[in-house]
Amino acid sequence: MAIIAVPQLSDNYAYLVVDDASGQCGVVDCSEAAKVLDEVKRRGLKLVAVLPTHWHFDHVGGNEDLVRAVPGLRVYGARNENGRIPAQTDEVDDGAAVRIGSLTGRVIGIPAHTNGHIAYYFPDLDAVFTGDTMFIAGCGRVFEGKAETMVASLAKLAALPDSTRVYCGHEYTVKNLEFALTLEPGNQALKDKYAWAKSERAAGRYTIPSTIGDEKRINPFLRSSSAELRASIRKIDPAVPDDPVAIFAKTRALKDKF
Ligand code: ZN
Ligand code: FE
Numbered sequence: 686m687a688i689i690a691v692p693q694l695s696d697n698y699a700y701l702v703v704d705d706a707s708g709q710c711g712v713v714d715c716s717e718a719a720k721v722l723d724e725v726k727r728r729g730l731k732l733v734a735v736l737p738t739h740w741h742f743d744h745v746g747g748n749e750d751l752v753r754a755v756p757g758l759r760v761y762g763a764r765n766e767n768g769r770i771p772a773q774t775d776e777v778d779d780g781a782a783v784r785i786g787s788l789t790g791r792v793i794g795i796p797a798h799t800n801g802h803i804a805y806y807f808p809d810l811d812a813v814f815t816g817d818t819m820f821i822a823g824c825g826r827v828f829e830g831k832a833e834t835m836v837a838s839l840a841k842l843a844a845l846p847d848s849t850r851v852y853c854g855h856e857y858t859v860k861n862l863e864f865a866l867t868l869e870p871g872n873q874a875l876k877d878k879y880a881w882a883k884s885e886r887a888a889g890r891y892t893i894p895s896t897i898g899d900e901k902r903i904n905p906f907l908r909s910s911s912a913e914l915r916a917s918i919r920k921i922d923p924a925v926p927d928d929p930v931a932i933f934a935k936t937r938a939l940k941d942k943f
Contacts, residue, residue: 691721697743699721700713700814709786710785713805714743714745714854716747718750732758737761739801743854765778765796780793791808799828804842814853815851820861823940824906832933842897849896869911914932
């Protein structure tokens with residue numbers, strides 16, 4: 686199995702990205718090193734890289750402990766995070782490559798939640814790690830950018846192949862879907878996903894991964910072109926201009942208070 690979720694804190698996910706050929710692995714977004722190191726050991730893997738999506742504590746809090754436990758470990762991080770990634774060894778920009786054994790991941794710059802937020806896309810695994818930019822049926826708060834920055838970042842992710850599996854930073858799916866349904870109560874894909882997510886959680890399972898194709902059908906932050914969503918937003922606030930950035934910004938503002 687090439688991607689293994691390791692729950693962290695109350696609702697975060699770290700992910701082991703495994704190169705089966707070499708037994709090497711990387712970890713995306715580690716806040717609790719012990720849990721990650723236990724999983725690495727249990728599976729007989731060798732940890733070679735840390736891949737943080739952004740500088741927030743719940744995504745990098747384990748870095749220092751990982752480096753102490755694994756000498757020589759590479760810790761990547763976006764140059765645009767301006768040194769805020771603990772134990773960072775390698776600065777990367779949009780388009781850079783990261784390597785885990787024979788696997789190559791591509792860095793995609795997706796600012797807005799933070800200035801240097803990045804995704805890691807592994808074409809070989811048909812998978813993207815989206816941190817706090819794209820959640821299943823949601824997106825992160827816009828802390829260090831503007832609405833249009835987040836719209837552009839989400840569009841970059843949405844441009845990946847529909848089959849791409851989406852591994853995000855938090856288990857927020859059920860709440861996100863509840864919010865999405867307030868804006869698109871007639872969206873059948875959304876209703877189906879909500880029923881599925883509730884039953885998965887009730888059974889103690891994770892709702893990751895989603896896919897880019899799925900997100901286009903259910904994620905309100907990718908659906909500014911949905912007539913039902915636009916009508917819902919403009920019913921709540923008729924002053925919102927009927928353009929994608931304004932619709933996104935209002936959707937985000939509503940979710941902030943949901
Ligand atoms: Zn964050
Ligand atoms: Fe987070």
